[in-house]
Amino acid sequence: MRSKLILSPLLLAALVLAAFTIGTMASGKLPSISAAIAGAAPSAGPALLVQAATPPANDGKLRVIVFGAHPDDAEYRGAGVAMKWAAAGHHVKLVSTTNGDIGHWREAGGPLALRRLAEVKEVARRLGVTVEVLDIHDGEIMPTLETRRMITRLIREWNADVVITNRPNDYHPDHRYTSILVQDSAFMVTVPFFAPDVKPLQKNPVFLYAPDRFQRPNPFRADVAVAIDEVMDKTLDALLAMESQIHEGGASGDASLFPATEPGRTQRREAVRKSLAGRYAAQANNYRAALTKFYGQARAGQVKYAQAFEVCEYGRQPDEAEMRRLFPFFER
Secondary structure, rough: OOOOOOOOOHHHHHHHHHHHHHHHHHHOOOOOHHHHHHHOOOOOOOOOOOOOOOOOOOOOOOEEEEEOOOOHHHHHHHHHHHHHHHHOOEEEEEEEEOOOOOOOOOOHHHHHHHHHHHHHHHHHHHOEEEEEEOOOOOOOOOHHHHHHHHHHHHHHOOOOOEEEEOOOOOOOOHHHHHHHHHHHHHEEEEEEOOOOOOOOOOOEEEEEOOOOOOOOOOOOOEEEEEEHHHHHHHHHHHHOOHHHOOOOOOOOOOOOOOOOOHHHHHHHHHHHHHHHHHHHHHHHHHHHHHHHHHHHHHHHHHOOOEEEEOOOOOOOOOOOHHHHHHOOOOOO
16 A cells, blocks of 8 residues: 655745755756756746636636736736726736746745745735746746747736736836737737647737836826725735735845834834835826826826826727726726
């Protein structure tokens, strides 16, 4: 009779850490998390660190997929609008194209990637959405043919009506290449013999950009803006689950940001909550014209927090009526 080996969570974590350490010493390269768990050498290509839920049935609801380069980027871009879509029964998935395994000042590798995975899974639970993380090293995503196929498949599998990402004008190479990969998929999702193992979409989704501060070669232009005042507190509660990035400062942080004393931690929690709310307050103020277009002047003037989006030229080009269908939050 064969016996079954059962690993406790503590032992599994120890094995993952050991595999990570040995793989790094032997190769000089961070092993992928999936490889570390399997006890294998670093893999040549990307894998899924966590598989998303089965794509929803064709139930007449919207399907939205949001791409970010790291396990926090899509969460910031989805945020309150994602929560509003989900509350109305629509289907939203947040995707990180890397595993975030160097995004901290103190820790790295498998332990950090698993920590960040746990954080975004908790954010997704609180927002009411689905999350997926690709097992590509932080800082190493490239716009290759293999990765283009992967992004194309993800969009097709979700049968997306709306795809959201950042613009390619950005300081971080992972951000730039994630945007390029999504752009490159904007037409390919409809081409039958590109990645033919997944059925092509019958129509191109609407591709949208989230705001940024960059001015060259052109500044962000708000084509639509959505008020999120009524979900702002719950949105902040969700996003603040990403403690490694927000409270501890991620790759640019240090030990002083989130001290060991409870009074110091309480002060930090209050400060980051206020700062995070300020991001969405700035969008309401900066893109008031877009709010006015969809809500009318009186209602737009009352909005304190908002999220704005720019239509990418490479996907389907929606008119105002379709924009209102895709964002079913505007009072008539």
